[in-house]
Amino acid sequence: MDQHEQPAETSGLPSERLDTLLRALAAEPRRIIYIYLAEHDSATVTELTDVVVGWVKARGRDADACNWDDTRTALHHRHLPVLDDAGIVTYDADQQTATLASLPPSTIEILATITDLDRAEADHEH
Template identity: 35%
Template structure:
């Protein structure tokens, strides 16, 4: 069965998944709850490309992304995004086992993810691109 294209335009073939979902993958409802939020979905998508970053770098990237979409971003938006990442989104991502977050130094690392989880992150990003809405 071939599904929607991923962000690179290649078909997503769910048959290749086989039994690749590992025991440490989050439960389905928890994974979709994580992916239901734009900030968390974009954070995961960015980490697929660069699996190690900091809260500061991630906040800069996300604010730049929103500035491109909305053309207006106030200086205080970066601090608001960094605060939300630190206190809300990164703890949720860490609790789900998708990232490792060191709150002492602000380092964020993508956890080892199974291919089905990676595909769902890519599909979420692609769906956002196709529909034009987060």
């Protein structure tokens, strides 16, 4: 190990938990959902669909492929359940609502770093 590298456990997270968070936020729509819920605490699937489609189009990524109905279906069946399984959000599929989970400070710190990197990349592309 390089002298500048530190094991994941020093961040207060076991490496397995860190792996779970990284996998959960590997997809751009899930990062967008986390950023939005970190600011708004909860939202409906319809709201989140509007947010994801708007952000993707604003970033100029896959604007043609970003169909509202397809995005809503993907959020409901894939992205929100992944975030729920990772303990980042609580997703009520029956009520079609997602709420930011109560997260420990070490998890919030890791998620903030990931989303800061995502925002920096988006800013750099423009």
